[in-house]
Amino acid sequence: MNALEIADVWKYYGDFPALREVKLSIAPGSTLALLGRNGAGKTTLLRIVAGLSRPSRGSIKIEGSIGILGHGIALYDELTAFENLTLFGRLYDLPDPRKRAEEMLERVGLSRVRDGLAREFSRGMRQRLAVGRAFLHDPEVLLLDEPFTALDDRAIAVLQSMIQDMRDRGRTIIMSTHQLREALELASHVALLQRGQIVHMGERTQQMLDDTGWLYRTYGDN
């Protein structure tokens, strides 16, 4: 049983096909780097997988719960760090949301400021809190949309360590990114999306790591 099965998904915005006959099967425990240039359809695909948008055609099957870290931090500015995480813990029906929130605040290095309002946090602290929110319920499938963009060094370190931890525990991760080096180092599989179509899907190879431009040169249109 695959963790994620995307079957012939099309997505139209008006007459424009943002996704064209996308097919993907992702085995449990895989880390997929979803690559592609701006406007290739990465975010559209992730939004459909997350249930934030409906496909115009095709179907999606997901095994287990999903977590998402998108472009927005998805935190309430008027709530404290602890209240934000407790809220999402309750929404995910965790057995002890308060305890889990405290554990996660410790993990992302924000336990000392747990009662500070999110709006009073620095950008880096907000980013770490957002990472904590996405990983809070230990999702079986984690969707990361440009996860390293605009993160400070400490937030990148926290995120990389948590992704590594999830990989070690056999969770499935799909991340779209422009940062090829970081993505390829973490990925077990690579999919290249071009003008709404998957033009390559396969295991990550050493060649991709040695020459990060190879994939675009080989499968891309320039």
Added chain:
Amino acid sequence: MFLRQVWTIAAKDLHSELRTKEAWNASIAFSVVILLLFSFAFDPSSEQIREFSGGLLWMTYAFAGALVLNRSFARELQNDCLDALIASPVSSAALFVGKALANFALLFAVEVVSLPVFVLFYNVPWGTGQILPMLLVMVLGTWALTVIGTLFSALTVNLRLRELMLPTLVYPMMIPALISAMTITTNVLAGDPMGFGLRFLVGFDIIFTLLSVVFVDTVLVG
């Protein structure tokens, strides 16, 4: 599970509102100022009060309600919180009912505060026998305003002119419930029986609650 999710969403909205008091301050100030201005502008006789009391009161509540309802889903746009809610296991129906309950509580509180202002400044004949019927019509009328308003707040949340679009769309839909609530209120304050309007209002509430719960997923995810 459903009720717990509803309660979590409602408690979160109320907690956020009590901390910022954005909608509360605006709607309380609006309703009290309007009632005071009209009382000084017209200096109505007791016979005139008998005729327009219900209309004036519910017009004030409806406009004050727009200030509360505008914030309902707009609050979720900050930091893309709506995406995190939709991607969570919370059903759209639970999200809608939770938000409608929070809006109801806020608007009802505004009404409870502004009702004594109305009674005092318009010399409305008021007896203990009117308290329960008045509370009943306030509960039914307020739920009618909030259930329609919350659905349209979800519908207009992504529009650039949502502050303008919400009242434009929502008031025509509210007209039957408003007319009914106005008629019953006028009857109650005159010491007359509530009449057919009460049954109409109950039916309106049930039908629009069911319709909203059914359609809110389409409205939110598209």
